[in-house]
Amino acid sequence: MTKHKTGVSYLQGQKEKAEQKLRYYQHQEKMLEHRIPELTRKARTHRLCTRGGMLESFLICPGELTDDQVMELLKLSFRQQEVALALAKMIHDLQEARGDPTLL
Structure with missing residues (x-):
């Protein structure tokens, strides 16, 4: 069988x-x-x-700066209008490229 x-x-x-x-x-x-x-x-x-x-x-002598000092420098930098505008344009361009208006 x-x-x-x-x-x-x-x-x-x-x-x-x-x-x-x-x-x-x-x-x-x-x-x-x-x-x-x-x-x-x-x-x-x-x-x-x-x-x-x-x-x-x-940064000049980055090892000499404390974390707080670097944070303060970044805060000052990003408060400048031209930096804020450049960042906003980069985000807008990224959203357009992805076709995603809700990215941020």
């Missing part, structure tokens, strides 16, 4: 294989979901370091 592909034992075997694959892919999904925050954190850390380096390139 040959086994039929519709036999109960064959179908149970196929079901077990499918369930095993399902468990494998569910586990893979969990692993990938756990990596998302890590990758997001790494991207943010890279961005912060890059931009911090950019800021330090404009």
Whole structure:
């Protein structure tokens, strides 16, 4: 006798294989979901370091200034009208490019 592909034992075997694959892919999904925050954190850390380096390139003796002094310098800089206008234009251009009027 040959086994039929519709036999109960064959179908149970196929079901077990499918369930095993399902468990494998569910586990893979969990692993990938756990990596998302890590990758997001790494991207943010890279961005912060890059931009911090950019800021330090404009400071004279950046190691000598305290965090409070750098913050005060940034506050003064961003209060200037031409800086505020340039920032507003950059945001507007970004919104237009993305077609997203609700960006900010």
